[in-house]
Amino acid sequence: MNAxxxxxHVDYANxxxxxxxGTPAIxxxxxxxxxIDYLTEIGMDKIYAEELEISRYLFQELQQIP
Numbered sequence: 868m869n870a871x872x873x874x875x876h877v878d879y880a881n882x883x884x885x886x887x888x889g890t891p892a893i894x895x896x897x898x899x900x901x902x903i904d905y906l907t908e909i910g911m912d913k914i915y916a917e918e919l920e921i922s923r924y925l926f927q928e929l930q931q932i933p
């Protein structure tokens with residue numbers, strides 16, 4: 868492992884931490900999977916349609932700003 872990385876050199880970690888890569892982001896992977904399940908349940912076509920409606924409303928309102 869590296870303690871610090873600079874454009875011209877690297878400071879390596881102390882021997883105690885040199886070969887420790889860290890803990891994988893397991894919670895992130897589980898959360899990402901739950902997010903995909905949630906979006907699939909709603910339906911991407913419905914999400915896209917809602918996004919279009921919000922965008923149209925936004926542009927309509929922005930045009931009224933002097």
